[in-house]
Amino acid sequence: MKKILVTGGCGFIGANLLPMLLDREYEVRVLDSLILGSRDYIKGLDVEFVQGDIRDAGDAARAVRGVDTVIHLAAFGSVVASVEDPKTNFDMNPGGTLNMLQASVEAGVEQFVFSSTGGALIGNAEPPVNEQSLPKPISPYGAGKLACEGYLNAFAGSYGLRTKIMRFANVYGPYSGHKLGAVTAFIKAVHANEPIVLFGDGSASRDFLYTDDLCRGITGVAEADLAPATVLHLASGNETTVLELARLVAATGGRPDHEIVLRDARPGEVQRNFAAFDLARETIGFNPSTGLEEGLARTWDWFREHVL
Ligand SMILES: NC(=O)c1ccc[n+]([C@@H]2O[C@H](COP(=O)([O-])OP(=O)(O)OC[C@H]3O[C@@H](n4cnc5c(N)ncnc54)[C@H](O)[C@@H]3O)[C@@H](O)[C@H]2O)c1
Structure with missing residues (x-):
């Protein structure tokens, strides 16, 4: 062993x-x-x-x-x-x-x-x-x-x-209740019925x-x-804007029309990002298979049971 x-x-x-x-x-x-x-x-x-x-x-x-x-x-x-x-x-x-x-x-x-x-x-x-x-x-x-x-x-x-x-x-996923990132912040906001806050105009993207x-x-x-x-x-190889993510999290929480507010972009944060994972696929057979909607649903379930 x-x-x-x-x-x-x-x-x-x-x-x-x-x-x-x-x-x-x-x-x-x-x-x-x-x-x-x-x-x-x-x-x-x-x-x-x-x-x-x-x-x-x-x-x-x-x-x-x-x-x-x-x-x-x-x-x-x-x-x-x-x-x-x-x-x-x-x-x-x-x-x-x-x-x-x-x-x-x-x-x-x-x-x-x-x-x-x-x-x-x-x-x-x-x-x-x-x-x-x-x-x-x-x-x-x-x-x-x-x-x-x-x-x-x-x-x-x-x-x-x-x-x-x-x-x-x-x-993103279970055990992220203490994190400061977008998925955790958006889930907590939707659950608390407070607006989701986006920094920038919502067009910044992540993978x-x-x-x-x-x-x-x-x-x-x-x-x-x-x-x-x-x-x-x-990486997933997929680009998702933070506005798209906010809407998906709101829909996952059963509130598709949840309020979203915009604040000034924060220094140090990149505008667009997603990555190709061809090398990981070739060398270790890396093959991410969980779609964003499915992953968010599983994450929401974990938060409902452990955090919210
Ligand atoms: N979560 C992401 O999206 C992401 C993305 C890119 C890279 N990473 C990297 O992955 C790693 C894990 O990230 P995570 O999201 O699980 O973070 P996390 O903050 O949830 O976990 C970090 C853990 O390290 C412990 N820790 C922090 N400082 C320590 C120290 N000085 N000595 C001993 N323990 C210490 C914390 O108590 C915590 O349990 C980090 O290196 C992070 O930079 C994470």
Whole structure:
């Protein structure tokens, strides 16, 4: 049985990923500071829990001991918060990632799989973007993820660590009650009968990927034999404007005419983004199959049961 450490395993993506890893018979350890995620999300799962901070050398060393693979999800994940506080973002994301990489090399970890981002890292480019697109991040969050990718490449080159880089689209699904992104905000607004707030004129677009599809992609990346520091976009390949998303969420909640209001666009957020996933399809057979309406219906059901 192989042993995997999932950093940030009590967060949104971690909580969706852990059951899939257990189904595949991995022994799983989680490192999480619980600053954003929740232990309730992983209640009843047969995982070892280590409470600690990815920025702390002692916590990192404790967490990687005896582990074959690190799936590194822990991060400060908000574009808007990174614009307000770029220094904390830097300490958490490039700083925390460098610390986890060093601990992994020292402990003889075989591979290190990293959760990067598509849209925020590449910035305002003509979509669909792919692994050949030139990264020009316009937010500290995007810049920090690009720096992390640089370190993943450097640790493969300098220390022979088998690193892999996944660039996620905008992920949505169960266990996202604490998130600040559009799907969570829109579901909460519709349920509370408050207007859905869009920043900008509603034409900004994103690539929304359902968690089950993403997590199948993560396990595929972890298990694939890839060249060191391979970068793969895990995305739906579909472009959806935030106005379309707002209408879909309202319809899912049974209020198709729900009020939508517009506010000024926020700095640091890209205008259009969606990504092609051909390389992931070719290398790991990535094939996202959950349509947006179906995924939103499942997400709404989870919120109704656990949050609303
Ligand atoms: N959700 C998305 O749409 C999306 C898109 C692109 C990339 N990503 C990346 O995927 C990863 C997971 O995202 P998520 O949506 O699950 O985020 P999340 O905030 O729900 O989960 C992050 C987890 O990391 C933990 N954490 C944060 N800082 C920590 C620290 N210093 N030490 C230890 N634990 C810490 C939090 O408590 C939380 O449980 C992140 O790296 C994020 O940047 C997410």
